[in-house]
Amino acid sequence: MRPLQISPETAQKLAKELKVPIEHLMHMPQHILLQKLAELAGQTKDNSTAPAPDQDSGNSGRE
Numbered sequence: 001m002r003p004l005q006i007s008p009e010t011a012q013k014l015a016k017e018l019k020v021p022i023e024h025l026m027h028m029p030q031h032i033l034l035q036k037l038a039e040l041a042g043q044t045k046d047n048s049t050a051p052a053p054d055q056d057s058g059n060s061g062r063e
Helices: 008-018 022-026 030-049
Strands: none
16 A cells, blocks of 8 residues: 655644544545544534624524
8 A cells, every 4th residue: 555645734734633643544444534534524623603792693582
């Protein structure tokens, strides 16, 4: 299996985001890397779409 064909800068950023050593990242099978990237994207999407606690909860103040 050959190493991933990505730039050194991209490899460093991915290793930091995925919290894996760069050596492991470079020899990681492509399908596993894609799975980890999908999980990471799902986590960031969940964090960015969560409403802030001080936003309107749907109550208009009327009874």
